[in-house]
Each structure stands twice: as C-alpha cells, then as structure tokens.
Amino acid sequence: EVQMLDSGGGLVQPGGSLRLSCAASGFSFSSYAMSWVRQAPGKGLEWVSSISSSGVSTYYADSVKGRFTISRDNSKSTLYLQMNSLRVEDAAVYYCAKGHGVYDWGTDYWGQGTLVTVSS
C-alpha cells in the first residue's frame, strides 16, 4: 500500500524557516518524480515544486524560487522542502505528491498534508 506521511509544518514568523518532510513507502521511491503542492485556507491547489526521480532536476514556482529548495534522499525514501524567508502568503497546507507517469508530471498519491502558518 502506498503511503506518504507529510511532516514538519508549524507556526513560524515572517522571515523564518521550516523544513518539510515526506516519508514514502509502498512503492519504489527512486523511480518516480515527486512534487509539493500547497493549498491556502479555503483556496484551491497551487503547485510549488517538483523534482526528478534521481534528484538531479528541480523546478519551482516563480513565487517560491530562490527561497524554497526541494530535495530527496532515495536511500531513505524521503522528500524534503526547505522553506526560507517565509512570507505570510506562504501559509498553507503543503502536500507531497507522487509522480504518476514516465513522460509527464502528473501525480497520483498525495500525503495527508502538513500545515504551515506564517504569522507574527
């Protein structure tokens, strides 16, 4: 059974940092691209970042570029999102999502999400 456990969220002041983790199991983690998607309270879904299966290639939304870093440890089947210089508008539930296909960036399984609150 595929499982993804998001963690690391919490309350942080503007300008602060957080590191999110997503522990995956039930599939060959190193074979799939992974993504982070966020959802502000009461809002829709917004893509944040994606990483190739090997971890060599990373991609970011313009809104987080230069502040967030996606990475993965395939030996630990874990995805990370290092978030620096956090802004009030970064407050959201952050979901990790497993890549579905080989030639696209679509996703199938999502974690339960971890809440990031940015407030002074």
Added chain:
Amino acid sequence: DIVMTQTPLSLSVTPGQPASISCKSSQRLLHSDGKTYLYWYLQKPGQSPQLLIYELSSRFSGVPDRFSGSGSGTDFTLKISRVEAEDVGVYYCMQGVNLPLTFGGGTKVEIK
C-alpha cells in the same frame, strides 16, 4: 503557463442523478507520446486530493466506474453517471504535460 478553467463553480445534485464538470485548457495537453495528460481529482471534506482519472480517461485504481473522463484538444469533461452521497467534495482538473502543474479552480459538488 497553461491556464485551466473549470465550470461550474458549484453543483447540487440529487442522489442517483448524473453530473458533469467541464475543464478547458489554454493549450492542447497532447504529449508527443500521443497521450493527453489531463487529470481529475476529488478532495473530500478535510482530506487530501485523491486521483480519479489520469491521462484523460483512465480510471485510477479503486475508482468506481460511475466516474468517466472524456474530451480532446482543450476541452475536457468529468462525468458521474449516478451521484452518490460519498461523491461530495471539490473536484479539480489538472494538466501534467508541462511544468508548472496547473489546476482548475475547483467545482464543489453537494447533494440535494
């Protein structure tokens, strides 16, 4: 970026009746491999999104056959043949052909 536009914003359906959600993309979602990378998700209240349909029309594992996806070019449709109480939530379309991944604004489905 590919813009995804969903309609309607909300839908109130009598159990057992059909429902249909439209999604339009600003660009064609046809990949060079011949597949159309259009996805449909359902986010039930208090839960994370769950995949219903991938690659335009393929049902994901465990998804009931009352859900179907269709379309071509830039126009896509999710149909529920007979809505059940457990189908309530917000439905999202998403394109996976290019980054950034982009989502429709969502369609909230409730039961009458």
